[in-house]
Amino acid sequence: MEATFNSIIAAAAPLIIATMGETITEKSGVINMSLEGSLRLSAMTAFAIAFWVGNALVGFAAAAAVGAAIAAIIAFSSIRLKLNQIAVGFVLTLLAIELASFLGDSFVGERGPRVPPLPIPFLSDIPFVGKVFFDHDLVVYFSYVAIFATWWYFYRTRPGLNLQGIGERPEAAFARGIPVNMLRFWYTVLGGAMVGIAGAAYSLDVKLGWRETLTLNLGWIALAIVIFGGWHPLRVAFGAYLFGALQVLAFQLQNVFPGVAQVLPIAPFPLMILALVFVYSDWFRRIGDRFPKMRNLLGSEAPAAMGTVFERE
Amino acid sequence: MTRTQAAIPTLVALALALTVGVALLLVVGAPPIETFRLLVEGSFGSASKISATLLAWSPLLLASAGLVITFAAGLWNIGVEGQVIMGGIAATWVARTVPGPGWVLLPLMVLAGAVGGLLWAVLAGVLKTHGNVHEIFGGLGLDFVAAGLATYLVIGPWKRAGVASTSGTDIFRPEAWMPELQAFGVGWPVIPVILGLLSVLIVWMLLRGTLFGLRLKAVGSNPYSSFLLGIPTNRYMLGAFAIGGALAGIAGTVQVAAFHHKLVPAISGGYGFLGILVVLLAGFSAVWIAPIALFFVGISVGSTQLDLQLGLDSAFGGVLQGIIVLFVMFGGAWSVRRASNRLTPQEEP
Structure with a gap:
């Protein structure tokens, strides 16, 4: 049991880092659609x-640079060239996937360095909780920090409020003197760098x-988990852990049942559609209405x- | 801006894309000139190569034509891959169950492919219009479900007698093969090419000369205003999904009836996603689809030679296609930006 929960936390860690990055990017008003390609090229x-x-x-630093560079292309082409973010993101997805295959061809099957395990002294000795949460490596601890820091920044700091402002009402934010496009650029780059770190976590850790x-x-x-999570860091994290649990399960x-091996790889996708139908259903909306504080x-x-372009008048 | 001036950014973008391609080849230590020679020779170097390229061109044309319709309605039909696959599955089902000669069987296979793709596309459409699930995620999810279904059929209910392998079902009986025209010592895929070109023509006429097309474009550019003007927006979006899906489904029929002659797990050949690149490069208009699709499919077919001859990963073709689309999009946007700067002299930045 302990071991199962331990592996769920570990399996979800890269996904947590990537989804927190994308949440930051999308909160600022930019969609980085290239995640499938970014993760692969950075890995x-x-x-x-x-x-x-x-x-x-x-390796982690290089991967962060790759993720940040792809994000910078999307931000630049959206902000300066006014191109459609989804179009650029989709093209970059396909391009990065092919680039990863092309450049990575000679590395297939090699054994490289890995992130060393690092149980936290004392904390990891706590029964159950210690084994589940604190007997991991730096990647997993970074994923905790990412969740907490993103949440704290969004809802407890002034720059975080500005970040929400440029994603919700850029005109109003601009009128209050916030440099909308410059902030959007850097939040997109930051989100992309986190996606890159997540990619590195797959090839060097998980x-x-x-x-x-x-x-x-x-x-x-x-990308779907960010929607499922309603762009709220804690709910996004919940979605990522849920998916991690499904993976481990x-x-x-x-x-136990070798027959299901062929079906399992596609199982997440009908679930993804159902999950999205669920969060947009009237039923779920009514629950939200009942608890206005949440x-x-x-x-x-x-x-x-x-996904829109902000132009000052 | 004259037409030649408008072409300049595109040509510059192509040249830059080619330069990046050459740089990448130098990075991995491959000979650039030899690589590009193999690309051209592998796709257009002989009669049989040209025939193979034309055969690959057809499903790409069908998928791209369908995507022009869905893009006109403002929809990101990422589900196109799944629609191609479902078309292929439906056509395979007909080939396996319906008896009779080819002139009965083949039209039924085309029809079945269209219905299969249509239903899968409308499913993504209903998820959008009635479930609020964005078509990118609905379509993407359905892509993977369709791919899973194809794999399941190939290794399960439709497995070859005795062996279950992912290499495909039994070969169809000859009546279910699209007939080829024999000339210059090779068979030419005349029917697939006609289907492909016809689809582009139909889409072009639909968008250019009909009320449906006009309203569809209105829905695409501003759904809310269109709704206020009395256009049943949802019905038009579903209509676009239906047409786009049907054409993608016929691409699936071509894949099983003219190319593989059986169902394989990767039946779509990636033509759905490649179609999205083609339509982006064509600037969402039907006019340029045919030549651009031929250019792209030439790169795809030619790049399979790189693996055989140079030991170079065939993904180079995909890399080149992606870079070209990206740079041409940048080039177009850059020239628009420069033109608008010239019109409205900017105050200090």
């Missing part, structure tokens, strides 16, 4: 660089090594200006 880069240098940390199917479809899942089921947590409205 490949992380492995290639870490393998070459012999140091996992350098699964080890590089192959084309390493992060297969997890980028799309991450599926893995264990595979040993509006942020239970709402499912996208940031009002998400």
Whole structure:
């Protein structure tokens, strides 16, 4: 039991990092659609660089740079060139996937460095809780920090309020002297860097090594989880842990019923559709109406200006 | 701006894209000139290569034409991959169950493919109009479900006698093969090409010369105003999904009846997503679909040679296609920006 919960926390960690990054980006009003490609190219880069240098940390830095660079292209083409964010994001997705296959070809099957385990002294000795939450490595601890910091920043700080402002009402934010487009650019780059770190976590921590199917479809899942989470860091994290639990459960089921192995890889997708139907259903909306104080947590409205271009008059 | 001036950013973008491609080849230590020679030779170097390229061109044309319709309605029909697959599955079902000669069977397979793609697309549409699930996620989810269904059928109910392998079902009986025209010593995929070109023509006429097309474009550019003006927005969106899905489904029929002659798990050949790139590059208009699709499919078919001849990963073709689309989009946006800057002299930045 302890071990199961421990592996759920570990399996969800990269997804947490990626979804927090995307939540920050989308809250600021920009959609980074390229997650499927960003994760894959950054996972490949992380492995290639870490393998070459012999140091996992350098791999993480390189992956963050790749994720940030892709995000910067999306932000630049949206803000300066006024191109459709979804179009650019989709093209970059396909491009990054192919680039990862093309450049990563020679690294398939190699063994590289990995993130060392790092149980936290004392905390990891607490019965159950210690084993589940504090017997991990730096990637998992970073995922905790990401959840808490994102939540704190959004709802407890002034810049976080501004961040919500530029995603909801950019005109109003601009009128109050907030540099909308500059902030959007940097929040998109920050979100992209986090997606890159998540990619590195897959090839250097969770699964080890590089192959084309390493992060297969997890980028799309991450985008859906952000919607499922209603752009609220805690609910997004809940969605990511739920998916992590499903992954671990599926893995264990595979040993019990070998027949389901072929069906399991697609199981998340009908679930994803049902989950999205659920959060947009009248039923769920009524629950949200009943608890007005928890509006942020239970709402499912996208940031009002998400995906649009802000132009000052 | 004259037409030649408008072409300049595109040409610059193409040149830049090519430069990046060459740089990438140098990075991995591959000979650039030889690579590009193989790309061209692998797709247009002989009669049989040209025939293979045309055969791949057809489903790409069908998928792209369908996407022009859904894009006109302002929809991101990412579910197109799944629609191609469902078309292929439906056509395979007909090929396996319906008896009779080819002139009965083949039209039924085309019809079945269209219905299969249509239903899958309308499902994504209903999820959007009635479930508020954005078509990107509804469509994407259905893509993977369709792919899973194809795999399940190939290794399960429709497995080859005795062996269950992912290499495909039994080969269809010859009546279910689309007949080829023999000339210059090879078979030419005349029926698929006609289907593909016809689909582009129909879509072009639909958008250009009909009330339906006009209203569809209105829905695409501003759904709210269209609704206020009395256009049943949801019905038009579902109509666009239906047409787009039907054309994508016929692409699936072509894949099973003219190319594989059986159902394989990867039946879509990636033509759905490639179609999205083609339509983006064509600026959402039907006019340029045919040449751009031929160019892209040439890269795809040619790149399979890279693996065989140079040991280079065939993903290079996809990389090149992505870079080209990205740079041309940038080029277009850049020239628009420059033109508007010239019209409205900007105050200090």
